[in-house]
Amino acid sequence: MMACGSRSNEMVDEFEKLVIRMNPPRVTVDNASDMTATLVKVDSANKYGTLLEVVQVLTDLKLTIKRAYISSDGEWFMDVFHVVDQDGNKLYDGQVIDRIEQSLGAGSLSFRGTDRCVGVEAEAEEAQTVIELVGRDRPGLLSEVFAVLTNLRCNIAASEVWTHDGRMAALVYVTDADTGGGIDDQDRLDRVKRLLRHVLRGSSRDKKSARAAISARASAAPHAQRRLHQMMRADDGNGEDGGGRSLPVVVEVEDCAERGYTLVNVRCRDRPKLLFDTVCTLTDMQYVVFHGTVIAEGSEAYQEFYIRHLDDGAAASDEDRERLRRGLEAAIQRRSTEVLNRSVGTMTKHSH
Template sequence: MDCWSSSFAVVDEFEKLVLRMNPPRVTVDNTSNRKATLIKVDSANKRGSLLELVQVLNDLDLIIRRAYISSDGEWFMDVFHVTDQNGNKLSEDDVSERIQQSLGPRARSFRSLRRSVGVQAALEHTTIELTGRDRPGLLSEVFAVLSDLKCNVMGAEVWTHNSRMASVVYITSEATGLPIDDPDTLAKIKRLLLYVLKGDRDKRSANTAVSVDSTHKERRLHQMMYADRDYDMNYAESGSASGRSKPLVTVESCTDKGYTVVNLRCPDRPKLLFDAVCTLTDMQYVVYHATVIAESPEAYQEYYIRHVDGNPISSEAERQRVINCLEAAIKRRTSEVKTREPLLFLF
């Protein structure tokens, strides 16, 4: 092990020790606000804590009406005003426990990046990841290949944006009902699906990979489309959805404090905060302070960020890239096609 790897390992172990000594403290307050439940979280700080926390709130199907975030230093303190899907305060007793478990030292990290076409064996199914040029009939061709290979499609989630498509598909063996882990079968699935994805018009080459990671599927879809550069309007084709109204995103310098300030305004919708934080995290930025207000049809978000090396944004090209990536992240989900139940396809 070289010196750099050794130093990184020591820092990582120290971070784990700090988290064990200072587990997250979660307070659920149903009395301070008439319209919303306040969830207050404070803990030792580590990179990715904000994203993990927002993901937990999303997985609990909570709507974030307001948020006040501060993580400048070794500690983070966040306050979220949340309701259920019907706009009511929370009545569940396990919210605090579930958040603490998700942020504790044994929680799984979401810090992984996989490639364009991957196959991952899980406990209940094998997960196939796909990215490519969006076109009519693409999914029918994908499912036809899987059917010919005697695969059961258990479910799928698909996002499309700027003429690109990203999808995760969950399959099992038709013969056994179990995940597919045979290397020859996986290699054949990847080879045939890569052929389908490329078609005769895809301008960009695709890669295949077998992954062992277990990233949350919505985080993974963001990563896949970001890696596929769906934010780059140079790749947009005529007739694509790129002409839709854009969210208002500005990126400015806060010279006296050494931050870059990102402001975002757009129509409010569920999971908007997650999409923005996910994008900033994957672009290697750290959110030090943030304010979120989403109590009307329009949502407002303000972030004080720096790059992971501690520096603010320093070039016009980088500033424009952040704007483009946040716009893409917001628009991906508005054009998504989701299927959460088991699927039945007739070919």
């Protein structure tokens, strides 16, 4: 039975690949239709996660999405994004336009984000090992983590650290300080994990509140910011409930049974990467966006999504809707706190 099920899944995967090959993604970058923004239109065969991959590419290129119209009902995915650069201008840089077309257009059977780890060139990723850390936030914690790694002859190539509600999640990209390559010695990696868990626990006796893991080589690791969302969502319930600096967020999740959907409305102050955070959460909680409207042209952002769960259709129960509401609210608020980035010998602190 298992072998039969495996063959069935393989047949489905091959069919999806065939559909994509027969209907390759089409991307159009339009600078004529809107006076204030560039329109990026993406049409492709629909598959789970397509919306997140497109938003991820635009976000990694540091573009601001002012409006978006999403439709993926049926076998086809059709989206229109109104985007501007970091200065609020339309896109006239030919290199940026080429990157959009190459990342989202024909020839890319699976969309790829442009950045995996902070501040590191793609060609250096193969040699890096990724360490995942989750624990209680406290003053001096990051310095202690870096000191342990330095003492263990680990060179810190880059890291990204998020903190929210008294909790910390971090991705640290390291190489062997002597060879410059990845760290493959399992005994050494086990020692790294053991000592880092000790540092993360500090004086706390709650061993479950700290976690250190060796994820993968950077070239094979998930998108960094998506992974940080996943780590912090998995850690929900360990926080101190009240960081005090979170932005006011209104998230409404309603049953729309007559249309076979769950309706999600999000209203909050606009900020960079807001759409990535909400779509990332919906995707990782296994919801599919069938229709959506995003408006973020002033100080406030409005997002409306008609969704269904990947397995069970609409989120039918009150418990499911409340879990989804809390997940979206947390994803929006955690980016609103300060994020710490360390990249190859430099330390910068900035707010998202």
